[in-house]
Each structure stands twice: as C-alpha cells, then as structure tokens.
Amino acid sequence: MGSQMMKIEEARRDYIESLVETMEMYGLSPSMGRLFGIMFFHDEPMTLDEMRHQTGMSKTSMSTGVRALSRLKLVHKKWQKGVRKDLYEAEHDQFRSFVDFFAQQWEKEIELNQVSLRKSEQKLRALLDDPLLSDEDRAQVLRDLDKLDNAKRYYQWLGHLVEAFETEEIFKHVPIPDASD
Known part of the structure; x- marks a missing residue:
C-alpha cells in the first residue's frame, strides 16, 4: 500500500x-x-x-x-x-439515517409505554372504586393518575414528532444545510 x-x-x-x-x-x-x-x-x-x-x-x-x-x-x-x-x-444520506433511526426508536418507546400506561391507569382507576381505600391512598392514586396523564401527553407529542420526521416536515423547521455550507 x-x-x-x-x-x-x-x-x-x-x-x-x-x-x-x-x-x-x-x-x-x-x-x-x-x-x-x-x-x-x-x-x-x-x-x-x-x-x-x-x-x-x-x-x-x-x-x-x-x-x-x-x-x-x-x-x-x-x-x-x-x-x-x-x-x-x-x-x-446521514439525514435519512438519523430520521429513520430515531423515528424507529421513538415508535418503539411509544408502543412499549402506552401499553404499560393503559394497564397502570386501569389498575389505579379500579382502586378508586374500592370502598376501603383511605383518603390518603385516594389522594396518592389521583396524583399518580395525574402523572400518567402528563406521560400520555408526552407520548402524544412524541408521536407528532415522529410524524414530522417521517413526513420530513421537520426539515421545514430545521433545514438541511446546502453542501456548500
């Protein structure tokens, strides 16, 4: 060589x-x-x-x-x-690779966590119907449900972000620089 x-x-x-x-x-x-x-x-x-x-x-x-x-x-x-x-x-095309890689990872994250979110939410809502639930525990369940609502908002936002990447709408907001830049 x-x-x-x-x-x-x-x-x-x-x-x-x-x-x-x-x-x-x-x-x-x-x-x-x-x-x-x-x-x-x-x-x-x-x-x-x-x-x-x-x-x-x-x-x-x-x-x-x-x-x-x-x-x-x-x-x-x-x-x-x-x-x-x-x-x-x-x-x-590293821009395409970036979009594909992160969209794929975020879609997995959304899918994984939305299933768990629904399960947790169902269990917590079922506890609210329990007549033996103390006021203190009821307050904790309501706080936890509020946290899950915030998590659901996050995954909804992340889903929109994935869509912006997959449709390449993101590049209208964060343009790919010209090769001469």
Missing part, C-alpha cells in the same frame, strides 16, 4: 472510530459501528466475505451485524447483475 493510501486509511480510521463511539452512545456494539464505518467509505456494495476480510469479524458476527444495521436502515441490500452473493452498502 502506497504512503498516500496509508494516509487516506488513517484519515478514514479517525472518522470510523468516532462512528464507533457515536453508535455506542445509541446502544449499538462497537463492531457494528466499525462495520458501518468501513462500508461508509467503501465505494461499491460489499459481500459478507469482503466485510469479514476488512473487519476480521467472524461470519456469524458479520451476518448478525449486517442484519441489525439493515433493520436500522443504516445498511441496504443491493442487487448487481452477475453477482450471486448478497451485496450490502451503507446508507450515505
């Missing part, structure tokens, strides 16, 4: 390592971050074997990582005439 290519690789490594740290902040493994970073700089779609050669990961880890990155829409399967192996490439 020539000295210029070594310098290019070193510059890439710096950004790849920052991607690794960033992805770790969002709950992804370092190997997934490294895999995404390598694919980000690769000009052509890659096979699992090519990825394994570049990362040193096992085929199983590689396959698991690619599936996870695909679910997050950070990696896409590609088709190429005459190539029999599966090919994958990184999503290069």
Whole structure:
C-alpha cells in the first residue's frame, strides 16, 4: 500500500472510530459501528466475505451485524447483475439515517409505554372504586393518575414528532444545510 493510501486509511480510521463511539452512545456494539464505518467509505456494495476480510469479524458476527444495521436502515441490500452473493452498502444520506433511526426508536418507546400506561391507569382507576381505600391512598392514586396523564401527553407529542420526521416536515423547521455550507 502506497504512503498516500496509508494516509487516506488513517484519515478514514479517525472518522470510523468516532462512528464507533457515536453508535455506542445509541446502544449499538462497537463492531457494528466499525462495520458501518468501513462500508461508509467503501465505494461499491460489499459481500459478507469482503466485510469479514476488512473487519476480521467472524461470519456469524458479520451476518448478525449486517442484519441489525439493515433493520436500522443504516445498511441496504443491493442487487448487481452477475453477482450471486448478497451485496450490502451503507446508507450515505446521514439525514435519512438519523430520521429513520430515531423515528424507529421513538415508535418503539411509544408502543412499549402506552401499553404499560393503559394497564397502570386501569389498575389505579379500579382502586378508586374500592370502598376501603383511605383518603390518603385516594389522594396518592389521583396524583399518580395525574402523572400518567402528563406521560400520555408526552407520548402524544412524541408521536407528532415522529410524524414530522417521517413526513420530513421537520426539515421545514430545521433545514438541511446546502453542501456548500
């Protein structure tokens, strides 16, 4: 490898390592971050074997990582005439990746917590019908119901935020800078 290519690789490594740290902040493994970073700089779609050669990961880890990155829409399967192996490439539109990743995470959060909210609310409302409930406990139940109402408002707002991201309405309020900026 020539000295210029070594310098290019070193510059890439710096950004790849920052991607690794960033992805770790969002709950992804370092190997997934490294895999995404390598694919980000690769000009052509890659096979699992090519990825394994570049990362040193096992085929199983590689396959698991690619599936996870695909679910997050950070990696896409590609088709190429005459190539029999599966090919994958990184999503290069980081704005799209951001929208997809966070909308997906927030939708999971909403779904998970709305189910629990309804269950908690039903149990608390049922307690209000209990004739043996003391005034002190009744006051606590009412305070808890008020807290759940605030939580429901939050998830309603978060749902609107997800919609603004998915419809790209958000970019009217927070525009994507031009490439020249």
